[in-house]
Structures are given as C-alpha cells and as structure tokens.
Amino acid sequence: MATQQSQSIQTLLEAEKEASKVVQQARQYRVQKLKDARTQAAKEIEEYRKAKEQEFKAFEASHAGSTQSAQTAIDKETDVKRKEITEQYNKSKDQVVxxxxxRVVLVKPELHRNLKKIEA
Incomplete structure (x- = not known):
C-alpha cells in the first residue's frame, strides 16, 4: 500500500509538473500573440498614416492652384481699388484744403450765447 501511495504521489507530482509546463507554454504563447498583435497594429497604423498623408498631399496639390489664382485676383483688385482711391485723393485734395x-480763416466774432449783457 505504501508503494502504491508512493506511486500515486509520484504520478501526481509528474502530472503537476506537466500541468505547470502547459501553463508556462500557454503564457509564452499569450505573450507572443500580444507582441504579434502589437506589431501588426503598428504596421496597420503606419499604412493608414501613409495613405492619409498621400491623400492630404493630393488634396493640397489640387487646391494649391486655386489658392494662387485667388491671390492673383485679389492682388489685381487691390491695385485697381488703390488707383481709384489715389485718383479721388488727387482730384479732391485741393478742394478739401x-x-x-x-473755415480756419473765417472768424465771426460773437458773444457766447450764455453771456448776458449787464445793464447798468
């Protein structure tokens, strides 16, 4: 009976060792899967960033021409308005002066309306 118990204990110890090996392998497998998932996610993020960057560059290139043409049109309009203002100034400056x-030279000496005559 002691031999049988000893054998049973030995079997249990071996089963426990085997179970701990399986658990250790499972942990290693889980750690490796997490590393793989992180690596894959980093690759996907990088691909997505590159795609969005290319999309932005294409958008920027397609709208860059319209910005330059709008700036040119605004510059022309500004020059026209500036010329009109300068012409109006030159035309009206003598009259304004x-x-x-x-008004400065024309002075009418008058008593102030609040000043009352003192009757003696």
Whole structure:
C-alpha cells in the first residue's frame, strides 16, 4: 500500500509538473500573440498614416492652384481699388484744403450765447 501511495504521489507530482509546463507554454504563447498583435497594429497604423498623408498631399496639390489664382485676383483688385482711391485723393485734395483754410480763416466774432449783457 505504501508503494502504491508512493506511486500515486509520484504520478501526481509528474502530472503537476506537466500541468505547470502547459501553463508556462500557454503564457509564452499569450505573450507572443500580444507582441504579434502589437506589431501588426503598428504596421496597420503606419499604412493608414501613409495613405492619409498621400491623400492630404493630393488634396493640397489640387487646391494649391486655386489658392494662387485667388491671390492673383485679389492682388489685381487691390491695385485697381488703390488707383481709384489715389485718383479721388488727387482730384479732391485741393478742394478739401481750400475748405479747411476758409473755415480756419473765417472768424465771426460773437458773444457766447450764455453771456448776458449787464445793464447798468
């Protein structure tokens, strides 16, 4: 009976060792799968980033011409407006200066309306 118990204990110990090996292998397998998943995710993220970057560059290239043409049109319009303003200034400056001088030189001496005459 002691021999049988000894054999049973030995079998249990061997089964326990085998189970711990299986558990260790499972842990290693899980760790490896996590590493593989991280690597795969990093690759997918990089591919997605490259695709979006190319998409952005294409969008930027297609709209760059319209920005330059809009800037050119705005510059032309600004030059036209500036010329109009300069013409108006040159045309009206003599009249404005004359009106200002007339107002400054024209002085009507009057008593202030709040000043009352003192009757003696």
């Amino acid at each position: 004359k009106k200002l001088l007339d």
